[in-house]
Amino acid sequence: MTSRQDERLLDGPLLPVACRRCAAQVLVRKSSWEQTSIQWNAAARAACVGIEHPHDTCPALRSAIQEAALTGAIKVVE
16 A cells, blocks of 8 residues: 655645743644644653643644744645
Protein backbone atom coordinates (compact mmCIF):
# COMPACT_ATOMS: atom_id res chain seq x y z
CA MET A 1 0.00 0.00 0.00
CA THR A 2 1.36 3.42 -0.90
CA SER A 3 0.67 6.48 1.17
CA ARG A 4 -0.90 9.49 -0.45
CA GLN A 5 0.35 13.02 0.19
CA ASP A 6 -2.13 15.23 2.01
CA GLU A 7 -2.70 17.91 -0.64
CA ARG A 8 -4.36 20.25 1.87
CA LEU A 9 -0.88 21.02 3.17
CA LEU A 10 0.19 22.46 -0.19
CA ASP A 11 -1.84 25.65 0.27
CA GLY A 12 -1.20 25.97 3.99
CA PRO A 13 1.54 23.87 5.55
CA LEU A 14 1.92 23.24 9.26
CA LEU A 15 4.10 25.99 10.73
CA PRO A 16 5.77 26.27 14.14
CA VAL A 17 4.19 28.44 16.83
CA ALA A 18 5.64 28.76 20.33
CA CYS A 19 3.68 29.49 23.48
CA ARG A 20 4.75 32.72 25.18
CA ARG A 21 4.06 31.23 28.62
CA CYS A 22 6.04 27.98 28.55
CA ALA A 23 7.82 28.08 25.14
CA ALA A 24 6.22 24.77 24.05
CA GLN A 25 6.45 24.69 20.25
CA VAL A 26 3.74 23.02 18.16
CA LEU A 27 2.96 22.87 14.45
CA VAL A 28 -0.16 24.77 13.39
CA ARG A 29 -2.33 25.11 10.30
CA LYS A 30 -5.29 27.50 10.06
CA SER A 31 -7.86 26.19 7.55
CA SER A 32 -10.12 29.10 8.45
CA TRP A 33 -10.50 31.60 11.28
CA GLU A 34 -12.69 29.04 13.04
CA GLN A 35 -10.64 25.89 12.36
CA THR A 36 -7.14 25.26 13.66
CA SER A 37 -5.08 22.08 13.40
CA ILE A 38 -2.42 21.67 16.09
CA GLN A 39 0.22 18.96 15.96
CA TRP A 40 1.78 18.30 19.35
CA ASN A 41 4.96 16.38 20.05
CA ALA A 42 6.18 14.83 23.30
CA ALA A 43 8.47 17.76 24.15
CA ALA A 44 5.66 20.30 23.75
CA ARG A 45 3.27 18.22 25.88
CA ALA A 46 5.90 17.92 28.60
CA ALA A 47 6.67 21.66 28.54
CA CYS A 48 3.07 22.88 28.54
CA VAL A 49 1.80 23.94 31.94
CA GLY A 50 -1.61 25.19 30.73
CA ILE A 51 -3.31 21.91 29.80
CA GLU A 52 -5.57 20.32 32.39
CA HIS A 53 -7.06 17.59 30.18
CA PRO A 54 -5.38 15.71 27.28
CA HIS A 55 -7.78 17.10 24.64
CA ASP A 56 -7.65 20.71 25.83
CA THR A 57 -5.61 23.50 24.30
CA CYS A 58 -3.59 25.77 26.54
CA PRO A 59 -5.16 29.27 26.65
CA ALA A 60 -1.71 30.91 26.32
CA LEU A 61 -0.90 28.78 23.27
CA ARG A 62 -4.32 29.52 21.76
CA SER A 63 -3.54 33.23 22.20
CA ALA A 64 -0.12 32.82 20.53
CA ILE A 65 -1.76 31.05 17.56
CA GLN A 66 -4.37 33.80 17.21
CA GLU A 67 -1.66 36.46 17.28
CA ALA A 68 0.38 34.56 14.67
CA ALA A 69 -2.68 34.45 12.39
CA LEU A 70 -3.49 38.13 12.89
CA THR A 71 0.08 39.24 12.18
CA GLY A 72 0.45 36.96 9.15
CA ALA A 73 3.09 34.71 10.72
CA ILE A 74 0.82 31.80 9.81
CA LYS A 75 -1.51 31.81 6.82
CA VAL A 76 -5.27 31.47 7.20
CA VAL A 77 -6.17 29.37 4.17
CA GLU A 78 -9.90 30.12 3.76
